[in-house]
Structure formats: C-alpha cells, structure tokens
Amino acid sequence: MNKTLTNHIRNTQLLVKRLEQKRPLTMRHSCNVNKISCRIAQKLGVEDETELAYLRMGTLLHDLGKVDIPTSIIDKPGLLNNTEYCIIMKHTIFGHQQLRSFPIEVSQIALYHHERYDGQGYPYGLNGEQIPLLARICSVADVYDAMVSWRPYHKGKSLQEAIYELERGSGRQFDPFIVGIFINQLLDIECDQSIVPL
C-alpha cells in the first residue's frame, strides 16, 4: 500500500474517533453504512483496491459534518421544522470541508450522499450519473440502515418493509441498477435465515 493511502487511512481513524466521541449513534450508523456499501460494491464488481479504500473511508465519514450541527437538532425527537431541516442539510457541506485533505472520491461521498437520482436531493440537485458512483452506493446503504434501525423516536422497519421502500425509490431516490443489486442481496438473506442480516 502506498504511503499516501496509509496516511489517509490513519487520518480516517482519527476522525472516526472524533465522531465516535461526539456522535456515537451517528458513528454506529456509519459503520453499518460502511459494511453495506462494501457488499454492494463487491456485487457491482468494484475490484480496484484504491477505489474500495476510498469507499471505506468515505462511508465511515459520510456524516462527519454532523459534529458541526447542534445536538438539540441532531437528537430532536420527531419532525424537524424548516429552519432545523435547512441547518441539518448543511452537514454535507461541512463534512466535505472537513475532508478536503482527502482524495476527491472520499470527500464527494460526504458532499453528495443526499443527492437523489431524480435530481430532487441536496445540496446541488445533481441527477443520475452526475452523482459519483461511490456516493450513489452510499445513498442506498444510508437510507436502508436508517429505515431498519431503531431510534428513540421511530421503530425500525422490517426487511420486507425496507425492500418495499427501496423498490419505491428505484429510479427516483436511488440508482435503479444499484438498488436492484442490493434488493437481490436482501432477498437472498430473507430466503436463507442462516445468513446474519446486514
């Protein structure tokens, strides 16, 4: 492994510790997003070791910008009002700024993971393949983990409910090819209960 990549991995570990301290729930979610994204990438045939390393770093740190958002908004139970929602959306920009010393493939995951395939996402309303591949992968993993996770203010969806929502979002929120591959993985898990869910 080259020296630059080793340095980026070391810096990722430092930032992961920071996120763990300030936002432990976000860090747990980010670890799940990381694992799910790596499985999707494997199924997509992404084999380049450097690209996979960028995916690991970017997914672990995709919500890093949340350390700059007030805890009262991050931990607010229930719906956010318009002002709070506008503030929370900025975590993509803040995360991107904090990752500017990383390769662009890494910082773009933080910046674009809330973009939508139909162009209705944020911060820029990019659509389709304007959104970098690694960010499109992270988006599917991010939403899936948020749906199935239990939070103080919402119960996690079942696997079947999550698959239904992913299908509904195919071609709208998500890249249809990526979400199709992921749904097939989930269906394999549903058929074989001996496999530990993602």
Ligand SMILES: [Fe+2]
């Ligand atoms: Fe996010």
